[in-house]
Amino acid sequence: MANVFIEPVLAGYTGEEHAEVFDLRAIPKPTKERRVGQLSEDEVRRFFLEGYVLVKDVFRKETLETCKTAINEMVDELAQKLYKAGKITDLCTNFGFSDRLIRLEKQFPGANVLFIKQARLTQAFKDLWTDEALLNIIEQLIGPDIAGHPVWNLRAKIPRDEATTVPWHQDSGYLDTNSYRVLQPTAWIPFVDATETNGCLQIMQGGHKSGKVATHQCCHGGTWYVMLEEDEMEKTLGINVKTDIRTCPVPLGSIILFNNLIPHRSLNNVSDHVRWSVDLRWQNPGYPYGYYDLKEGVIFRTKDNPNPVVDWDTFEGVDRFQISADAVKEKTQDEEAVEFDTSIQGPWMKKWEIVHINQHVLKMQSEEKSS
Numbered sequence: 001m002a003n004v005f006i007e008p009v010l011a012g013y014t015g016e017e018h019a020e021v022f023d024l025r026a027i028p029k030p031t032k033e034r035r036v037g038q039l040s041e042d043e044v045r046r047f048f049l050e051g052y053v054l055v056k057d058v059f060r061k062e063t064l065e066t067c068k069t070a071i072n073e074m075v076d077e078l079a080q081k082l083y084k085a086g087k088i089t090d091l092c093t094n095f096g097f098s099d100r101l102i103r104l105e106k107q108f109p110g111a112n113v114l115f116i117k118q119a120r121l122t123q124a125f126k127d128l129w130t131d132e133a134l135l136n137i138i139e140q141l142i143g144p145d146i147a148g149h150p151v152w153n154l155r156a157k158i159p160r161d162e163a164t165t166v167p168w169h170q171d172s173g174y175l176d177t178n179s180y181r182v183l184q185p186t187a188w189i190p191f192v193d194a195t196e197t198n199g200c201l202q203i204m205q206g207g208h209k210s211g212k213v214a215t216h217q218c219c220h221g222g223t224w225y226v227m228l229e230e231d232e233m234e235k236t237l238g239i240n241v242k243t244d245i246r247t248c249p250v251p252l253g254s255i256i257l258f259n260n261l262i263p264h265r266s267l268n269n270v271s272d273h274v275r276w277s278v279d280l281r282w283q284n285p286g287y288p289y290g291y292y293d294l295k296e297g298v299i300f301r302t303k304d305n306p307n308p309v310v311d312w313d314t315f316e317g318v319d320r321f322q323i324s325a326d327a328v329k330e331k332t333q334d335e336e337a338v339e340f341d342t343s344i345q346g347p348w349m350k351k352w353e354i355v356h357i358n359q360h361v362l363k364m365q366s367e368e369k370s371s
Contacts, residue, residue, distance in 0.1 A: 037133025039140055047141065047185075051208040052248070052258035058133055059189075059253050068097055068191055070124040071154070071276060075100050078115055082108055087340065098192075098273035102158050110342030112156050113163055117344065119154040121316060129280050130300050130310060134187060137257065138282045141185050144306070147297035149184055149281035150289055150320060151175075157199045157266065157275040165199065165268045167227040170207075171260040171281075172290070173216040174226060174348045179290025180213055184260040184283040191276040194250040199269035201248045201256060208261035210237045218352045224344040224360040226352055233263055292347045295320055 037058060039047070047053045082088045082104065092103040104111040121129075128134075129148055138146055151174070157164040172180055194200040214236040220227040233239045247267075248256055258264065260281075269275050282300070283289065289297050298315035299308060345364045354361055 035136045037131075037136045039137055044140055047257060047259070050205050051262035052203050052205070052246075052256060052264075054248065054250065054254060055137065055257055056251070056254045058137075058255050059128075059131070061253065063128065063131065064191055064253065066124040067128055067278070068276075070122040071191065072097055072100075074119060074122075075104070075115065078111065078118060079104055081339075082111065082114075085336070085340065097276070101156050101274055105158055105161075110163075112158050112161065113342045113344065114340065115156050116154070116164075121152070121312070125152075125154070125278065126310070126312060128189070128278070134280075135282075135301055137187075138185060139301070142183055142282065142284055144301065144303040145284045145286060146282050146301040147285035147299045148315070149283055149297050150291045150295040150315075150318075151281060153279050155277045155279070157269045157277070159269045159271060159273070161269065162221050163223055164266075166225055166266045167220040168204075168230065168233065168263050168265045169216060169226050169228050170213055170263055172213045173228065173352070174346075175290030176288065176292050176347075177213075177290075178288040182260075182283055182287045182290065184281050184290075186258050186260060186279055186281050188250070188256040188258070188279045189277060190250050190252060191278075192273070193252050194248075194275060194277065195271075196247055196249060196267060197269075198271040198273065198275040199267045200250060200275075202265050202267060203246045203248055203256075203258065204233060204237075204239050204241070204244045204263040205246050206244060207233065207237050207239045207263040208259040211261070212236055213261065214263075216352045217355045218349050219354070219356055219358060219361055221356065222358045224346065224349070226348055228263055237263065239263065291320075294318075294347070 039053070039055065043053050043055065079088070079091045079093075079100070083091050088104060088107040090103070090107065092100050092107075095103050101112060101115060108114075129152070135146060155164060171184070171186060188201060190200075192198065214228055214232050216226040216228050218226050230241045234241060250256055283297065285297055285299050285302075289295070295318045296315075298311060300310060302308065343360045343363045345360060349361065349364055
């Protein structure tokens with residue numbers, strides 16, 4: 001296999017190549033020309049050796065305010081839709097960014113799930129995903145050929161809510177095995193100060209070094225999430241769950257950048273406000289995206305064309321949640337039932353052993369039986 005930094009996405013994720021991948025000599029050399037946003041040599045080193053790095057002050061306040069405005073507009077659209085359908089009686093217009101979705105959830109349990117499913121890639125988020133500073137950072141990790149991954153998530157973590165409290169997992173656990181050796185860096189970007197109180201991330205430092213995807217299970221509690229047991233992490237990934245765990249508060253304007261094989265989870269939100277965040281992913285477009293051939297990525301930058309016209313129309317023309325449901329044979333014909341369906345299904349449910357039955361699993365199973 002080629003060296004990970006010659007063909008950067010081939011991350012050497014097999015045990016016998018471990019030494020090659022994490023040899024200090026293989027870490028990319030500092031760029032000769034400093035560009036906006038780029039990581040320091042130490043930050044690049046920590047990303048590859050520890051599996052994650054906190055990058056401070058990446059964004060200007062104006063950039064994030066534009067995203068917050070877009071979020072407010074999407075929440076209002078959801079409220080209007082619920083109100084017109086008779087699902088709620090109060091639009092909660094006296095509430096705002098920090099608490100309006102909480103109030104909608106009290107009237108219509110699952111409103112937060114509907115928000116996740118109906119969130120759109122508005123211009124504000126397109127601009128964020130292709131932000132020059134972010135792409136310069138990603139280029140340091142995977143090289144000059146950069147595409148946005150099909151999976152991106154705008155997350156509304158409301159207080160004390162199981163559906164938005166994500167258990168231990170590796171991101172690759174959701175994807176096809178053909179992408180296991182593809183480096184897909186994730187930027188986790190909060191729109192408030194992310195703290196231990198409102199549900200910041202926890203990461204198992206160095207948990208990517210084995211190059212393996214551990215055995216996950218499905219589904220966690222009442223959710224659609226896959227889960228990774230701590231004893232499985234220790235056995236397969238060589239993690240000491242007591243000493244390797246890191247709690248990662250992230251101030252507004254900063255990001256957590258992490259490897260797609262690093263085990264991580266989010267804590268419960270015990271505050272009185274929504275903890276808003278988005279996670280965005282990138283990879284070399286020449287390698288498998290791992291989304292079960294259901295959707296391709298979108299090219300942002302190439303070596304030969306560092307400023308291409310981004311083909312957003314093609315990317316947005318495929319609804320990820322709909323194709324995921326279709327992949328497990330969801331054939332519901334009732335338009336209203338589909339519009340207000342608070343369950344989520346996807347091909348990852350077929351990948352791992354089902355150890356817990358809930359509404360998400362039951363719907364998948366019922367649709368498979370009727371197909």
